Amino acid sequence: MRALGTVALAAISIVGGLALWEVAARGASAVLIAPPSVVFARLATDVAAGPVLPALAGSLAQLAVGFVLAVATAIPLGLAIGRSPKVAAMVEPVLNAIYAVPPVAMVPFLLVWFGLFFPARAALVFVMSFFEILVTVAAGARNVEPSLLAVGRSFGANRRELVARVVLPASLPFLFAALRVGLVRGINGMITAELFFAAVNLGGLMKQGAQRFDTAGLLSIIVLLCLLGLVAQEGLKAMEKRALPWHFHA
Amino acid sequence: MALPRLNAVAGYRLAGIAVALAIWEALGRFMGDALFAPLSAVAVEYVGMLRDGQMLRELAASLRQMLVGYGLALLIGIPVGVAMGRSRIVDALFHPWLSMLVVTSVAALVPLFVLVFGTGFWFRAAIVFVASVWYVMLTVYHGARGIEARFIDVGRSFGTRSLQAFRKILLPALYPFLLTAARIGLVHAIRAMVVAEMFVILGYGGLIYRAGFSISTAPLLGLLLSLMLVGVAANALLQHAARLAAPWYEERVAPASAPRL
Secondary structure, eight states, X not given: OHHHHHHHHHHHHHHHHHHHHHHHHHHSOTTTOOOHHHHHHHHHHHHHHSSHHHHHHHHHHHHHHHHHHHHHHHHHHHHHHHHOHHXXXXXXXXXXXXXXXXXXXXXXXHHHHHOSSHHHHHHHHHHXXXXXXXHHHHHHHHTSOHHHHHHHHHTTOOHHHIIIIIIHHHTHHHHHHXXXXXXXXXXXXXXXXXXXXXXXXXXXXXXXXXXXXXXXXXXXXXXXXXXHHHHHHHHHHHHHHHHOHHHHHO | OOOOOHHHHHHHHHHHHHHHHHHHHXXXXXXXXXXXXXXXXXXXXXXXXXXXXXXXXXXXXXXXXXXXXXXXXXXXXXXXXXXXXXXXXXXXXXXXXXXXXXXXXXXXXXXXXXXXXXXXXXXXXXXXXXXXXHHHHHHHHHHHHXXXXXXXXHHHHTTOOHHHHIIIIIHHHHHHHHHXXXXXXXXXXXXXHHHHHHHHTOHHHHHHXXXXXXXXXXXXXXXXXXXXXXXXXXXXXXXXXXXXXXXXXXXXXXXXXXXXO
């Protein structure tokens, strides 16, 4: 009954919010903000017969390259940092300092190192998700229950077994959190790169929309990116639920 | 795996920083000023930039604008987050929008906001606001939801009224989360400030963008260094405040970098 009420309220909230947007947009001048009815119709036609799907495919290609590289490097590094207090003490101040620099400020460097096109865009995705994954995985590996490690040790596990059989499974919830945060940041990096390097793919469509004062076009891409973020987030959550059912029962 | 003693930790930290600076210098000499200026070159450049004064002037102006957006994000994000955490109905009404908006890339909003707000003060404040408010809300929400019911029950058995219960029980239990929210929000606010300013090539972000076209990367690294110092100092300040406000809570406060989405 409670769950049903929550779903009903959520539906009311979404419908109500969209209605509010519609009324507000129709009240304002059409140039300022397009109403949702126009935006969704636009998104549908642009997806069906327009430039959106090829652009999305191009965007996703650089997202995939940057994100996979970030995952492959940040997870082992994060585990190493989290499991060794000495390494953690050494790298933490440096990592915190680097983390304080907005990744978008790396754009001028990436431009010099990688040029204006695909490698630079993948590199920005990498930079933006790498640190997020690293810091989260390190925190997870540090927070492993000492009693779990003690049990492993009493059963005669060596260091390698301890990492593979205790530390890794115990930090899986953090690992999934890291993937979620990292992927959402990666999507942010993907669109940031397309707006700040040569404007292509979805970013190119946005720049065109901005030049034509076409808020419906701009908003349709924003809605698409929001849906992409939701799919990434909820998809990883669903995978987490299947992989770690114990975590969700707790 | 025993934790090293405190002065040993400080030693490792200093060693880590020294190693990082040495790597920077070596890598910089190897790559050259045009690709990645070494520490020594940046240090010289940085002194010049401090004397010149433009960097600090622009930084102060940009941070002032950022603080307006960030302040608004705290002002709205905190009460809504508390309400969502304490009321199932408010939670159900706001959560769908919160989940959608928190995953929306800030950079994607920039072109639209330029059309709506222009490139002036309100554009930058608005971008900073939408970049940080959802993170503030979400962090406070998790904090408010996690407050143990028995605290409130105890208060009720002692006859507290709801306003009193809020001030004496809920608020103190929330302190550490408010400060964590402030830290997470600030990270996103500073990032958004730079994104917005680099896009319209104004303010401090504009300086960074233009520095990208200079022959040497030393000025660019100098600009990033100032930004890094601001971020680290603000973070240390908020962390210190959290420790003062609720020292018993420290281990339960989520790391600033890992918000639960």
